[in-house]
């Protein structure tokens with residue numbers, strides 16, 4: 468196949484199908500045919516909010532599992548025909564940022580995020596993966612496509628949110644936003660030993676899964692400011708850790724800071740858009756002296772991360788398939804799935820598209 472069809476961002480605020488040349492497979496790389504993909508809220512920020520600027524005819528999507536069609540001459544462990552889990556983030560592992568411990572930030576800030584950012588993504592008949600041995604994980608026995616595609620970005624990002632949140636064993640956590648990312652943060656917080664997990668969100672299907680993943684109390688952010696509700700629920704104490712996985716730049720940061728105990732941690736995974744500045748409330752932040760630390764990060768990628776998340780699923784620590792609410796079949800349905808993600812109906816967490 469010299470060309471492939473893909474669903475693309477044609478320019479800001481416009482999507483459509485494109486026909487492109489199949490990319491060349493470098494000596495360390497692979498070409499993969501997707502068998503299951505899922506749109507991400509980040510695709511929505513990219514196309515309709517201009518969060519990373521304009522792109523022209525860029526194939527969207529960064530959540531996929533698939534079958535290897537071609538490998539470069541120096542690839543050792545991945546073979547043509549292998550079923551693989553493809554991390555959303557595919558770092559340059561020899562870069563200095565990777566050696567400093569930040570592989571998602573290789574070559575430039577957010578540089579490990581290549582699919583649907585710097586190059587064509589996974590919403591096509593074929594896509595290119597850099598450093599196949601380091602970035603592709605073999606699909607283990609017993610894991611379905613649906614489960615595996617929830618690991619590559621949702622679990623990896625949400626669970627990083629909890630890993631970065633310094634959660635004390637038996638401590639308290641507030642997760643703001645219970646889309647697929649926030650839900651994964653709840654699962655991570657529970658696995659890391661949080662006792663009390665407050666979850667802010669309203670979509671009924673998300674509320675249900677939040678409880679199944681370990682949330683102990685649901686906060687409806689539409690009824691009153693989140694921090695007021697958290698303070699009330701904790702007898703004024705606040706929580707040890709806050710994970711931001713949703714919300715906006717008008718209220719959320721204020722509510723997060725005002726919910727956190729002195730010495731606590733706020734861990735952001737939300738992709739900020741809609742305004743240029745993040746406003747940290749001075750007094751609630753202890754005039755800058757409260758020891759409330761703010762951390763953030765881009766989804767971790769690479770083979771070992773995927774293997775570990777797959778082990779979590781296979782050992783029944785949590786069920787990734789709980790995130791999948793809508794199922795489509797056929798490449799052309801990617802368009803419907805993306806627009807569903809844009810509309811966010813009340814019964815949606817994540818759609819997936821199976822491709823033959």
Ligand code: NDP
Nearest residue numbers: 508509644645646647648668669670713714736738765766
């Ligand atoms: P969703 O849109 O599915 O979920 C957002 C959640 O935020 C919902 O629960 C929504 O509530 C809630 N929310 C909306 N407004 C408010 C508010 N004012 N206060 C509190 N909560 C609010 O998003 P996803 O879970 O798919 O993604 C979450 C974020 O993570 C996105 O910004 C996405 O781009 C980003 N992301 C970041 C990555 C990274 O590497 N750091 C990787 C992948 C995604 P309701 O239940 O009412 O709808």
Ligand code: ZN
Nearest residue numbers: 507509555620
């Ligand atoms: Zn994403």
